[in-house]
Amino acid sequence: xxxxxxxxxxxxxxxxxxxxxxxxxxxxxxxxxxxxxxxxxxxxxxxxxxxxxxxxxxxxxxxxxxxxxxxxxxxxxxxxxxxxxxxxxxxxxxxxxxxxxxxxxxxxxxxxxxxxxxxxxxxxxxxxxxxxxxxxxxxxxxxxxxxxxxxxxxxxxxxxxxxxxxxxxxxxxxxxxxxxxxxxxxxxxxxxxxxxxxxxxxxxxxxxxxxxxxxxxxxxxxxxxxxxxxxxx
Numbered sequence: 001x002x003x004x005x006x007x008x009x010x011x012x013x014x015x016x017x018x019x020x021x022x023x024x025x026x027x028x029x030x031x032x033x034x035x036x037x038x039x040x041x042x043x044x045x046x047x048x049x050x051x052x053x054x055x056x057x058x059x060x061x062x063x064x065x066x067x068x069x070x071x072x073x074x075x076x077x078x079x080x081x082x083x084x085x086x087x088x089x090x091x092x093x094x095x096x097x098x099x100x101x102x103x104x105x106x107x108x109x110x111x112x113x114x115x116x117x118x119x120x121x122x123x124x125x126x127x128x129x130x131x132x133x134x135x136x137x138x139x140x141x142x143x144x145x146x147x148x149x150x151x152x153x154x155x156x157x158x159x160x161x162x163x164x165x166x167x168x169x170x171x172x173x174x175x176x177x178x179x180x181x182x183x184x185x186x187x188x189x190x191x192x193x194x195x196x197x198x199x200x201x202x203x204x205x206x207x208x209x210x211x212x213x214x215x216x217x218x219x220x221x222x223x224x225x226x227x228x229x230x231x232x233x
Contacts, residue, residue, distance in 0.1 A: 051128070051182030052208050054187075058113075062189040062202040071116070071123055075196040079158045086177055088138040093120050095141060107135040114192050123192040128183035161196045164214065173214035184208075 004230035082090045110117055110124040117124055127135075159175035166173055187193060189202040199207075 004127050022047045048182045049208055050185045052184055053205060054183050054204045055126070055185040059185065059189075059202045059205050062185065065191065067195075068116075068123070068191055071121070071191070072195045073123070073125075073192060075161065082158075085156050088180075089125075091139055091141045107139075108133065116189055116191070123190075125184040125192040126190060128181050130185040153221050166212075166214075171210040174211050175214050178213055184211075 081092055083090070095106075108130055110126070111127045112130045114124050114126040116122070164172040164175055181187065184199075184207040185202055185205075188197055188199040188207075190198075193199075204210075
């Protein structure tokens with residue numbers, strides 16, 4: 001008799017457990033399903049790659065902009081404004097706000113987005129790094145009177161236009177350092193860009209996808225000639 005009651009009690013407990021489990025599952029089944037959103041992790045950012053896209057909003061404007069033939073800059077004038085390859089360009093005009101004028105209150109008024117200036121009858125070049133507002137830290141005003149004399153130091157040649165492709169038919173490589181010049185469209189698009197290096201497809205935006213820095217070391221050396229040893233004769 002006790003054995004029979006134990007079996008009945010066991011089945012009763014199992015049935016009660018089944019009812020509770022079924023009711024809980026049924027209640028949960030009525031709730032709306034959802035997918036838990038994983039917390040996003042910050043991806044590593046390559047600064048030189050990110051800066052390429054900063055002027056991408058003006059890409060179509062650059063593409064449709066007519067060329068002003070009367071006020072084009074040349075590559076020679078572009079380089080004449082620099083003391084050496086890679087040097088910051090000097091300031092070729094009188095300082096509008098004086099020696100203490102810089103950043104958004106002076107330089108960036110013209111050089112953040114460019115445009116034609118009637119005062120200087122020229123298009124203002126666009127700076128590739130407008131976030132660095134202490135402009136006079138690197139850019140100095142031109143001083144035509146000089147106390148220095150010419151030396152015999154070999155002048156380093158500037159990067160020139162021409163065939164700079166790694167392979168026949170491949171996109172030209174970047175012949176200069178990228179630091180401080182990560183924003184390609186600021187120098188290679190728009191009315192202030194030198195006509196020799198003005199890009200024909202600013203609308204493609206992602207310049208670094210095809211154009212890579214030229215890391216090849218070019219050494220200018222003469223043809224090797226063996227000197228004849230007269231002692232062996």
